[in-house]
Amino acid sequence: xxxxxxxxxxxxxxxxxxxxxxxxxxxxxxxxxxxxxxxxxxxxxxxxxxxxxxxxxxxxxxxxxxxxxxxxxxxxxxxxxxxxxxxxxxxxxxxxxxxxxxxxxxxxxxxxxxxxxxxxxxxxxxxxxxxxxxxxxxxxxxxxxxxxxxxxxxxxxxxxxxxxxxxxxxxxxxxxxxxxxxxxxxxxxxxxxxxxxxxxxxxxxxxxxxxxxxxxxxxxxxxxxxxxxxxxxxxxxxxxxxxxxxxxxxxxxxxxxxxxxxxxxxxxxxxxxxxxxxxxxxxxxxxxxxxxxxxxxxxxxxxxxxxxxxxxxxxxx
Amino acid sequence: xxxxxxxxxxxxxxxxxxxxxxxxxxxxxxxxxxxxxxxxxxxxxxxxxxxxxxxxxxxxxxxxxxxxxxxxxxxxxxxxxxxxxxxxxxxxxxxxxxxxxxxxxxxxxxxxxxxxxxxxxxxxxxxxxxxxxxxxxxxxxxxxxxxxxxxxxxxxxxxxxxxxxxxxxxxxxxxxxxxxxxxxxxxxxxxxxxxxxxxxxxxxxxxxxxxxxxxxxxxxxxxxxxxxxxxxxxxxxxxxxxxxxxxxxxxxxxxxxxxxxxxxxxxxxxxxxxxxxxxxxxxxxxxxxxxxxxxxxxxxxxxxxxxxxxxxxxxxxxxxxxxxxxxxxxxxxxxxxxxxxxxx
Numbered sequence: 001x002x003x004x005x006x007x008x009x010x011x012x013x014x015x016x017x018x019x020x021x022x023x024x025x026x027x028x029x030x031x032x033x034x035x036x037x038x039x040x041x042x043x044x045x046x047x048x049x050x051x052x053x054x055x056x057x058x059x060x061x062x063x064x065x066x067x068x069x070x071x072x073x074x075x076x077x078x079x080x081x082x083x084x085x086x087x088x089x090x091x092x093x094x095x096x097x098x099x100x101x102x103x104x105x106x107x108x109x110x111x112x113x114x115x116x117x118x119x120x121x122x123x124x125x126x127x128x129x130x131x132x133x134x135x136x137x138x139x140x141x142x143x144x145x146x147x148x149x150x151x152x153x154x155x156x157x158x159x160x161x162x163x164x165x166x167x168x169x170x171x172x173x174x175x176x177x178x179x180x181x182x183x184x185x186x187x188x189x190x191x192x193x194x195x196x197x198x199x200x201x202x203x204x205x206x207x208x209x210x211x212x213x214x215x216x217x218x219x220x221x222x223x224x225x226x227x228x229x230x231x232x233x234x235x236x237x238x239x240x241x242x243x244x245x246x247x248x249x250x251x252x253x254x255x256x257x258x259x260x261x262x263x264x265x266x267x268x269x270x271x272x273x274x275x276x277x278x279x280x281x282x283x284x285x286x287x288x289x290x291x292x293x294x295x296x297x298x299x300x301x302x303x304x305x306x307x308x309x310x311x312x313x314x315x316x317x
Numbered sequence: 318x319x320x321x322x323x324x325x326x327x328x329x330x331x332x333x334x335x336x337x338x339x340x341x342x343x344x345x346x347x348x349x350x351x352x353x354x355x356x357x358x359x360x361x362x363x364x365x366x367x368x369x370x371x372x373x374x375x376x377x378x379x380x381x382x383x384x385x386x387x388x389x390x391x392x393x394x395x396x397x398x399x400x401x402x403x404x405x406x407x408x409x410x411x412x413x414x415x416x417x418x419x420x421x422x423x424x425x426x427x428x429x430x431x432x433x434x435x436x437x438x439x440x441x442x443x444x445x446x447x448x449x450x451x452x453x454x455x456x457x458x459x460x461x462x463x464x465x466x467x468x469x470x471x472x473x474x475x476x477x478x479x480x481x482x483x484x485x486x487x488x489x490x491x492x493x494x495x496x497x498x499x500x501x502x503x504x505x506x507x508x509x510x511x512x513x514x515x516x517x518x519x520x521x522x523x524x525x526x527x528x529x530x531x532x533x534x535x536x537x538x539x540x541x542x543x544x545x546x547x548x549x550x551x552x553x554x555x556x557x558x559x560x561x562x563x564x565x566x567x568x569x570x571x572x573x574x575x576x577x578x579x580x581x582x583x584x585x586x587x588x589x590x591x592x593x594x595x596x597x598x599x600x601x602x603x604x605x606x607x608x609x610x611x612x613x614x615x616x617x618x619x620x621x622x623x624x625x626x627x628x629x630x631x632x633x634x635x636x637x638x639x640x641x642x643x644x645x646x647x648x649x650x651x652x653x654x655x656x657x658x659x660x661x
Contacts, residue, residue, distance in 0.1 A: 107494075202502045204440040205511050205632070235502075236631035239513060241384050244376075245356035264439040268514065274379055 046164060049125060049147035056142060059166030060120030064113055067105045070122040070146070070161070071096050072295035077162050077171055085116045092289065092297065108132055114139050120164065122146065124294075148294045150217045151302065155179055158296060178299050182221060185306045188313055189223025195309055197224035198238075198248035198277070201288070203255075203265045205237045215254075215291055218298065222306040224250065244274055250309055251277040254288040284308045327601050335598065339611040343393070346615045350389050350622040355630045356380045387515040391579065392621040392635075393614040394523050395512070396586055398530075398576040400594075400613020402569045403587035404605055405534060408545045409565050410471045413658045416588035417573045420474065420566070421481030425455030426577040427508060428485040431492050434503050441516065444507075445578040452574025455481055456567060474566070509634035510583035512621050519579045530572040531610065537565060538602040545602075585640040586613050586620075589647055595657045596650045616643070 045055040064085035065071040071090040074083050080095055087105040090096045100116065103109035105127040113121065113136060121136060125147040136143050144164060148154040155178045162171015197219050201207050208228035209215045213235075219226040227248050228236055243251075253265045269275065269283050277283055286308075290301035307315055352358070362377035402417025410419070418424075429451020433444040462477050493504055540561050543551040548558050573587075594609040620639040625632045 204503055205506050205513050207502060231631050232628065233631050237506075237513070237633075238630065239355055239384075239625055239632055241380055241625075242355040242630040244380060244384070264441065271383075272379070274376060 046144065046160075048145045050145050052143075052145065054142050054144050056120065056164065058119075060118075060142075060164065062116065062118045062120070063165070064102060064116060064118040064121045065090070066102070066108055066121065066123040067127050068092070068096075069293040069295040070124065071099075072293065072297060073158055073161050074122070074165075076158065076296040077165065077167055077174065079165055079167065082165070084118060085113060092295075110135050110139075114141065120144065122161065122164075148214070149212075150214055151182060151221055151298060152179075154214065154294045154296075154298055155182070157294070174296075178296060181299050182302065185223075185302060186221055188315075189306060189310050192223055192310055192313070194223055194225045195249035196227055196246065197250045197252060197309060198227040198243055198246070200238075200251065200253045200265065201235065201292075203253075203268075206240065206243075207235050208238050210234055210236060214294060214298070218291065218302050218305055219309070222302055222309045224305075224309040240272065244272055247274075247276050249276050249280070249282065251275070251283040252286050252305070252308060253283065254286050254291050282308070327603060332604050332607065335604065336607045336611065339608055339615070343611050343615040343618070346618050346622075347389050347393065350618050351381060351385050353622055353626050354380065354385055355625070387517050387520060388512055388621070388625075389618055390520050391515040391523070392512050392618045394520065394527055395576045395580045395583060396590075396613040396615070396617025397610045398523075398527055398572050398613075399583065399587035399617070400590040401531065401534065401606065401610045402573045403589075403591040403613075404594075404602070404609045405541070405565055405569050407591055408541045408602060409562060410475055411545060412471065412475065413592070413656065414588070415475075416584075417569060418482075418582070418584075418587065420459055420478035420570060421455050421485065422452050422570045422573050423577060423582050424482045424485035424489065425451040425453075426574055427451070427582060428488055429454070430507050430578070430581070431489055431504050434500055434507065435492055435496060440503075440514070441518075445519075448578035449574050451485075452570065452577065455485070456570040456574070459566070459570070460563070506634065507581040510581040510636050512580055512635060513625075513632065515579075523575055523579060526572060526575045530568050533568055534565070535603075535606055537561060538606050541565070541602045545600075582636075583617070583639070584636055585643055586617050589643055590616055592656065592658075593643075593647060593650060596654045600657055 045053055047053055061082055062084045063074060063079070063082050065074055065083060066087055068087060068090040071083065071086045072092055074080060075093050075096060080093070083096075083099055085102040086096055086099040087103060087108065088101055089104065090099070090101075100112075102112045102116070105124070106129075110132060118141060121141055121143045123133060123143055123145045125145055133143050133145065146157045146160065148157045155175050158178065159168075159171045159175040162168055162174070165171075199208055199215060199219060201209060201215070208231070209226070210231040210233065211226065211229045216226045216229055227243075227246050228238060231238075251269055255265070266283050266285070269278050273279050286301065286304060290297050290304065303315075306313075352363075358377050358380060363381075366377050366381070399417050403415070406415040406417060406419055407413060409415075412419075426448040430444050430448035432451075433447030436443075438444050438447060458481060459474075459477055463474055489508075493501065496504065540551070540556045543554050543556050544558065544561065552558050590613040591605065591609045594605060594612050598604055598608055617635070617639065620642070621635045623638045623642070624635040627633060627638070
């Protein structure tokens, strides 16, 4: 797993400070205060998850986010006003809807992006085609690709994007806060028995997720066992027969809509009281926006998931 | 074409014999299919079911009769209808490439279904109704066009179908390209065909339509034989060509629209099964219609059984199996027996 961290040729203020003779310390400190901050942000070099080097002059002010999750991360870092372009379906936070659109995340509009003259483009390994990234680079635009595969890596991505944008401290604090929420859930559930959880991501055909997804990671962290973990296919079609045979204790339906679709899916399950989850009335809806996107809100999704999987725990908030 | 199969003696008993043989095969395939699946059903449990023993058999009864059986029956009915539709259209249009979807009924149904998915309709009633409405719309357009001055020539009908297909396909592509990820799977799998989540209620709807349509189509099979000998010949032999063609078109289209509404688009069966049967048993429609229908049913049940067991517990779309295994068999028959097409 590629962990994204900035490359080391950034000036480290502390080393400079310690390596100089004592006599010069004060003036160096002053110099560092005057120039050091600036240099540590300007001309910094970063390595993205594809191992590409990226150097940035100054703090990016015109950011284009090529996935709804990246839009959420930028807003989460309080940098929404620096976003000049987002992709279709970037629906959160609501302000994101007002931003200029640069196409959908699997099919971005290169001309539109170039016309926005961004000084940082954030992309994902999954969504953004390499040819298009190459085109953007030919146009001399800095592209940084992220690839979070687990919840912890999502949190790392938040910190990384923060460093890229020159708000390291805030980003670290926010990331630490997210991490502690995850830690708390893990501590409270890890000693409990792990119920078998069936997560349904599509109503027809019935589809689930295997261990290569961060949805699987969410179920694990929330103290459950993913029923489809060992399927050979990442998003397998699952038969009703298989669900009845395995008898999950909790069924979670990830859905965009709270209305018809979900109610229909729930009714479908209600026909099979042989399944423990159905018998014990543990078929629940989860807002798919909280689960599907590798963005900070996934932690909210985790909290909801943990409550459904372990209702016996006294959750305080 | 001038030496039609009509002269070959085809006795009722031969039709009955071959049909019941194939019917028996169909029953066997369905029986085996019932026993295969993800869930392990032990012989003890099945025995318990047969003897009506209480207790453990609940689970087996649920899996066998409420999950596998409706699905097998749906696969059978869909395979039956598609192969039947294929036979009729190949004869009617005198074109070996014709299949039940050639008139654009499939794309009309798909348009309706995908519109239903976009609008957030449910999968048990809303989407099938929309799909069926789409099919009816296509048929209406088709009849409207062919009723105008262009007449009912095969080439006109074929071109009309192609163009209807192209038009609806463009709308479908539009919906797919602008839809949110969450609905994409549902749409694509509808287009691939999907027999899972079948309920008995579906069968109550399809069954009667299929029965009536099959009966009416079989009654027209003699005229179909004459039609394949050429329209002028048929006319001279007393066939009301235009009327017959029109009723065949409408009958098949309604039939296909009905099954597709519940199954999605399943290719290969409608095109290939008629050819397979023709290569094996000859081209007389009085024989071809029952054999192709029963064969289509058995074929699709077998394909669907593989689709749900081959990478179990995951499932594959049934279309993956039907063409993957069907095509090599088809080529084998084509090499050994020839297409039998020109002899019809």
